[in-house]
Amino acid sequence: MATTTTTxxxxxxxxxxxxxxxxxxEGDEIARLITxxxxxxxxxxxxxxxFELWQGSVLARHKFGLKFFFTRVWDPIxxxxxxxxxxYGTLVTSVVALVIAVPLGIGAAIFLAELAPQKISDTLQFFxxxxxxxxxxxxxxxxxxxxxxxxxxxxxxxxKGTLGFLPLFQGPAYGVGFLTAGIVLAIMVIPYIISVSRxxxxxVPRDQREAALALxxxxxxxxxxxxxxxxxxxxxxxxxxxxxxxxxxxMAVTMVIGNTPTxxxxxxxxxxxxxxxxxxEFTEATGDLYLQSLIELGLVLFLLTFILNGVAxxxxxxxxxxxxxxxxx
Amino acid sequence: xNSSLRWRKFVSGFMLTxxxxxxxxxVSVLFLILGYLVYHGGTSISWNxxxxxxxxxxxxxxxxxxxILGSAKLLLLASLFGVPIGFxxxxxxxxxSGGAIAFVVxxxxxxxxxxxxxxxxxxxxxxxxxxxxxxxxxAGGFALGLMMIPITLxxxxxxxxxxxxxxxxxxxxxxxxxxxxxxxxxxxxxxRGILTAILLAFARVAGETAPLLFTAFGxxxxxxxxxxxxxxxxxxxxxxxxxxxxDWHRQAWAAGLVLLGLILVVNIVAxxxxxxxxxxxxx
Numbered sequence: 001m002a003t004t005t006t007t008x009x010x011x012x013x014x015x016x017x018x019x020x021x022x023x024x025x026e027g028d029e030i031a032r033l034i035t036x037x038x039x040x041x042x043x044x045x046x047x048x049x050x051f052e053l054w055q056g057s058v059l060a061r062h063k064f065g066l067k068f069f070f071t072r073v074w075d076p077i078x079x080x081x082x083x084x085x086x087x088y089g090t091l092v093t094s095v096v097a098l099v100i101a102v103p104l105g106i107g108a109a110i111f112l113a114e115l116a117p118q119k120i121s122d123t124l125q126f127f128x129x130x131x132x133x134x135x136x137x138x139x140x141x142x143x144x145x146x147x148x149x150x151x152x153x154x155x156x157x158x159x160k161g162t163l164g165f166l167p168l169f170q171g172p173a174y175g176v177g178f179l180t181a182g183i184v185l186a187i188m189v190i191p192y193i194i195s196v197s198r199x200x201x202x203x204v205p206r207d208q209r210e211a212a213l214a215l216x217x218x219x220x221x222x223x224x225x226x227x228x229x230x231x232x233x234x235x236x237x238x239x240x241x242x243x244x245x246x247x248x249x250x251m252a253v254t255m256v257i258g259n260t261p262t263x264x265x266x267x268x269x270x271x272x273x274x275x276x277x278x279x280x281e282f283t284e285a286t287g288d289l290y291l292q293s294l295i296e297l298g299l300v301l302f303l304l305t306f307i308l309n310g311v312a313x314x315x316x317x318x319x320x321x322x323x324x325x326x327x328x329x
Numbered sequence: 330x331n332s333s334l335r336w337r338k339f340v341s342g343f344m345l346t347x348x349x350x351x352x353x354x355x356v357s358v359l360f361l362i363l364g365y366l367v368y369h370g371g372t373s374i375s376w377n378x379x380x381x382x383x384x385x386x387x388x389x390x391x392x393x394x395x396x397i398l399g400s401a402k403l404l405l406l407a408s409l410f411g412v413p414i415g416f417x418x419x420x421x422x423x424x425x426s427g428g429a430i431a432f433v434v435x436x437x438x439x440x441x442x443x444x445x446x447x448x449x450x451x452x453x454x455x456x457x458x459x460x461x462x463x464x465x466x467x468a469g470g471f472a473l474g475l476m477m478i479p480i481t482l483x484x485x486x487x488x489x490x491x492x493x494x495x496x497x498x499x500x501x502x503x504x505x506x507x508x509x510x511x512x513x514x515x516x517x518x519x520x521r522g523i524l525t526a527i528l529l530a531f532a533r534v535a536g537e538t539a540p541l542l543f544t545a546f547g548x549x550x551x552x553x554x555x556x557x558x559x560x561x562x563x564x565x566x567x568x569x570x571x572x573x574x575x576d577w578h579r580q581a582w583a584a585g586l587v588l589l590g591l592i593l594v595v596n597i598v599a600x601x602x603x604x605x606x607x608x609x610x611x612x
Contacts, residue, residue, distance in 0.1 A: 023506070023507070026506030026507075026508065026509070027506060027508045027509075028506050028507045028508050030508070031425075031507070031508035031511070032421070032425045034417065035417045035418065035420045035421035035424075035425060036421050036425065036426075036430075038413065038414050038416075038417035038418040038421065039417070039418040039421040039422060039426070039430070039434045040434070041414055041418070042414060042418050042434055042437050042438050042441070042478060042479075042482065043433055043434055043437040045437075045441065045475065045478070046437040046438075046440055046441050047437075048452075048456070049441070049444065049448075049449075049452045052451075052452055052455045052456065053448070053451065053452070056451070056455055103351075104351045104354060104355060105351075105355070106351075107347060107348040107350075107351030107352070108348065108351040108352040108354075108355045110348045110351075111345075111348035111349050111351060111352040112352060114348075115345055115348065115349065116349075116352070124352055124356055126600070127356045127359050128355065128356065128359075129596070129600070130359055130593055130596055130597075131355070131356070131358060131359045131362075133529075133532055133533070133536075133592055133593070133596045134359070134362060134536075134589060134592070135535070135536020135537065135538070135563060135588065135589075135592065136536070136538065136539075137536065137538040137563045137566050137567050137570075137585075137588075138362065138366070138536070138566070138585050138588070138589055139362075140566075140567065140570065141566055141570050141581060141582070141585050142362060142365055144570050144571065145365075145369075145570070145578070145582075146365060187358055190355050190358075191355070194355060218337050218338055218340070218341035219341050219345060220340060220341035220342075220344045220345055221337065221341065223345075224344070244443060247445070248444075248445025248446070248447070248448070249445070250445065250446060250447040250538075250539035251538045251539055251563075251567060255567070255570060255571060275445060275447045275539070278447050278450075278451070279447055279539060279542055282450075282451070282454070282542070282543045283542070283543045283546070294451075295451055295455075298447065298448045298451045301445050301447070301448055302444060302445070302448050305443050305444065305445055306440060306443065306444075309439070309440075309443035313439065
């Protein structure tokens with residue numbers, strides 16, 4: 001991650017040695033001012049975004065309060081808005097996505113960092129980077145025309161036949177629904193888990209591996225019992241990062257989740273997510289309270305991803321510093 | 330003893346093979362996506378796709394010329410808005426700023442980078458669409474530009490910082506002012522990286538749909554000027570894919586192929602520019 005910053009020791013003292021006047025004449029102060037304005041505008045824009053979300057949802061926040069998160073009625077005609085089905089759908093699809101993506105992603109990252117020769121690892125990572133660049137509407141397109149039919153015809157009947165006694169896999173197989181959205185999300189977040197975890201694993205000092213191997217561990221034991229635990233924090237960080245992506249993902253989910261506000265234990269059931277309801281209803285929202293409720297949903301989404309991204313960044317930075325420090329010892 | 334060792338070696342070999350399988354599965358998704366798009370999109374792409382307007386509902390044929398032009402206009406606006414802020418902001422961060430301000434700016438940029446794209450759409454709606462009382466190219470370009478800022482800013486800063494300090498010192502020892510050093514030595518030294526950063530930011534927003542839904546909105550006709558709703562390729566893919574008409578599905582595939590082709594080519598070119606052993610920092 002780019003957040004681990006390096007310091008350039010030289011830049012400071014050079015400017016300090018000349019007088020303010022000479023710096024002004026040579027244009028340095030003007031350059032500093034202009035670039036400062038651009039940098040400051042980034043902060044202003046971010047503050048404005050938070051302000052707009054907060055201000056734009058004031059009516060809804062006052063009218064519903066905390067009840068907003070615990071009611072399941074979403075009725076624009078009677079001005080009753082409860083977000084529970086959307087929050088439920090967002091959480092369920094994200095959890096399904098992580099259950100699939102985490103083992104696959106970490107497995108692939110282990111292969112790329114520990115096993116594959118440099119050249120193969122770099123080539124595969126190049127493809128993974130390209131995969132991360134595929135826009136979500138393309139995933140949605142494939143979701144609609146490839147994943148949904150596959151789910152309806154093969155996967156859902158198969159799951160029902162084998163694991164049908166679980167409440168998770170009951171009900172009619174529509175194709176659309178929580179499970180389908182979760183699978184599409186999983187495919188979308190795997191590249192993030194792989195890229196970040198691979199880098200974290202590569203930063204684990206060599207002597208950790210060599211020590212384990214010298215003690216007679218097999219290659220897998222050294223990886224799983226020494227290297228992975230060493231990198232645990234950073235890998236957790238990559239998972240949080242993936243979770244933040246999954247929660248905020250809009251287009252692909254909107255296209256395959258079914259867009260019905262239901263709360264059901266069955267993963268086959270069509271559902272709805274926060275981002276999907278905003279995408280579908282924002283332009284049709286008549287009445288202030290309706291629009292403001294949707295903006296409040298946006299605020300919820302913003303806060304969730306804000307917290308998750310923050311935690312992820314801390315974990316990743318902490319782990320990569322740990323690796324750097326130990327490597328020199 | 331011997332059998333336990335054999336078991337441990339078996340487990341080791343098995344699990345390591347499984348990690349390889351994971352990697353192959355992950356990478357093969359890319360080729361599956363490409364394969365499906367080429368298969369379905371390749372057969373539906375035609376000259377008309379690039380030159381004709383969408384036909385009325387129920388008539389087959391037509392193309393997405395308006396969406397292609399719309400996307401180009403949106404991306405032009407986005408770059409004009411996002412790239413300067415990211416670029417000059419990064420110069421401030423790398424060359425002028427001290428600790429506290431730089432921390433706040435970086436923090437804001439990382440925060441902005443993590444904001445879900447649909448929320449960016451809400452923001453652009455309340456900031457541009459509401460005051461102008463119009464869905465417009467302007468609003469869509471603003472939303473996409475917002476998303477370009479943090480990507481450009483953070484990676485440009487990294488590349489500027491990677492310029493060896495001996496270059497800075499050399500220029501200054503020759504008597505160049507700081508602004509001159511930046512303009513004639515540091516930025517030229519880092520230009521490959523900066524270009525890569527800008528291209529990657531461009532590729533990232535080129536496929537964004539969610540922020541356009543209630544800013545650019547979509548349009549089945551040409552969108553003259555900058556203050557009218559406009560179609561865009563990703564937005565057309567979305568609307569055509571969920572519509573019930575076969576001919577629209579065909580065109581959605583074609584549009585998907587064109588869009589993904591563009592994005593992958595820009596990505597490969599961007600990474601190729603950097604190819605000589607320098608890693609691309611992730612934003």
